Amino acid sequence: MTISGVSRHRVAEPRRRPGKGLVYGAAALAVALVAGIAYAVWPSTAAGPSPMSSVAAHAGALQLDASGSQLVSWNQTPTYCAHGNISVGNGTVATDSSGNAALTTIGKSGSCVGIISPESYSSSVIEAYVDFPALPGKPGTIANWTSFWLTNQAAWPVDGELDAVEAAPLTGENTVSWHSGPNPSSVFVASTDPFHQVKLKPTGPNLKPGWHTVDIVYTKGYFAVYYDGAKFASYTSSKVTGSALNIILSSTVTPKTAEAWNLIGGPEVNSASSPATTSVKYLRVWSYK
Numbered sequence: 001m002t003i004s005g006v007s008r009h010r011v012a013e014p015r016r017r018p019g020k021g022l023v024y025g026a027a028a029l030a031v032a033l034v035a036g037i038a039y040a041v042w043p044s045t046a047a048g049p050s051p052m053s054s055v056a057a058h059a060g061a062l063q064l065d066a067s068g069s070q071l072v073s074w075n076q077t078p079t080y081c082a083h084g085n086i087s088v089g090n091g092t093v094a095t096d097s098s099g100n101a102a103l104t105t106i107g108k109s110g111s112c113v114g115i116i117s118p119e120s121y122s123s124s125v126i127e128a129y130v131d132f133p134a135l136p137g138k139p140g141t142i143a144n145w146t147s148f149w150l151t152n153q154a155a156w157p158v159d160g161e162l163d164a165v166e167a168a169p170l171t172g173e174n175t176v177s178w179h180s181g182p183n184p185s186s187v188f189v190a191s192t193d194p195f196h197q198v199k200l201k202p203t204g205p206n207l208k209p210g211w212h213t214v215d216i217v218y219t220k221g222y223f224a225v226y227y228d229g230a231k232f233a234s235y236t237s238s239k240v241t242g243s244a245l246n247i248i249l250s251s252t253v254t255p256k257t258a259e260a261w262n263l264i265g266g267p268e269v270n271s272a273s274s275p276a277t278t279s280v281k282y283l284r285v286w287s288y289k
Contacts, residue, residue: 071093071095071101071115073118074115074116074117074118075115075116075118076093076114076115076116077089077090077091077092077093077112077113077114077115079114079116080112080114080115080116080248080250081112081113081114081252085110085255085257085259085260086110086252086255086257086259086260086263087110087111087112087252088108088109088110088111088112089112089113090106090108090111090112091103091104091105091106091111091112091113091114091251092104092106092113093113093115096279100131100279100280100281101115101249101279101280102277102278102279103115103249103250103251103277103278103279103280104275104276104277104278105144105251105252105253105275105276105277106275107253107272107273107274107275107276108253108273109253109255109256109257110252110253110254110255111252111253112250112251112252112253113250113251113252113278114248114249114250114251115248115249115250116246116247116248117246117247117248119246120152120244120245120246121150121218121244121245121246121247121285121287122218122219122220122242122243122244122245123218123219123220123242123287124216124218124219124285124286124287125215125216125217125218125285125286125287126150126215126216126218126247126283126284126285126286127213127214127215127216127283127284127285127286128148128213128214128249128280128282128283128284129211129212129213129214129280129281129282129283130148130165130211130212130214130249130278130279130280130281131210131211131212131277131278131279131280131281132146132165132167132207132208132209132210132212132278133146133209133251133276133277133278134209134210135172135209135270135271135272136272136274137272138172138270139209140208140209141167141172141209141270142167142172142174142207142208142209142270143167143209143251143270143271143272143274143276144167144169144251144252144253144254144270144271144272144276145166145167145168145169145250145251145252145253145254145268145270145271146165146167146250146251146252146276146278147163147165147166147167147248147249147250147251148164148165148214148247148248148249149161149162149163149164149165149166149247149248149250150162150164150216150218150245150246150247150248151179151245151246151248152243152244152245152246153246155243156179156184157179157180157181157182157183157184157187158180158181158182158183158241158243159180159241159243159244159245160178160179160180160239160240160241160243160245161177161178161179161180161245162177162178162216162218162223162245163175163176163177163178163179163191164176164214164216164225165207165214165225167270168193168264168270169254169264169268169269169270169271170264170265170266170267170268170269171193171269172269172270173193173206174206174207174208175191175192175193176191176192176200176202176225176232176233177189177190177191177192177193177196177200178190178191178223178235178237178239178240180239180240180241188239190235190237190239192232192233195265198235198237200233200234200235201233202232202233203230203231203232203233203234204226204227204230204231204232205227205230205232206227206232207227207232211281212227212228213226213227213228213229214226214227215229217234218240218242218245219240219242220240220241220242221236221237221238221240221242222234222235222236222237222240223235223240247283247285249278249280251276251278253271253272253273253276254268254270254271256268
């Protein structure tokens, strides 16, 4: 799903293509608190309940406030939105009157907005409380190519990519996917959509527009994604690298161009000319080994 760099959806792929307590299905985990978080480190009294109870240590968060000061350390739209005729970095990142981060596209073709964490994470539990926008006239469909995901853009696809939320523009359905490979011409994909090498079977209700808690469990050999406390998808495989990955929240109005359609496998179905805002109440990180 990377836009900057080689591609967002891979040209090597086939053309068709606040929160509840959780109990995660990974193996028993010993805990270590991450040191040196470059942005806000919460004291334990402010961290809130750990998704893994006594087996996870709270590491840090993008805890938003009216000033939006914590957003300063996150790379924003110009860094992320750079891919030829696919995206234009004209979206805005701001803080709304409720203190949420507001990522807004301007609605025009290719309009793109995104934020990227200053730190990268491996062996982590990552939780965000996000308001996903609805496509005008289709209240059950998330607008635009809107995503919450992990990757190392500088080392893609070797380090891997985990799409915890991806409003797929080809189908309009939200999908969860893992991407990895030795090079951009040879990429393995396991996904909840039917167009890849491994089909992941959803085990819970899919995501719809509105406010949702999204949790990611990510470590070497395993990942799981939870929506509002219910596990939606998981994957156990040596292909899950466990490499340190950055956190990205992004949204793009998929353009009606041959280049874009070749990338996604056909015409887009969930983009509109109306501006759309993805809001983020908080983002928290727990660490484990």
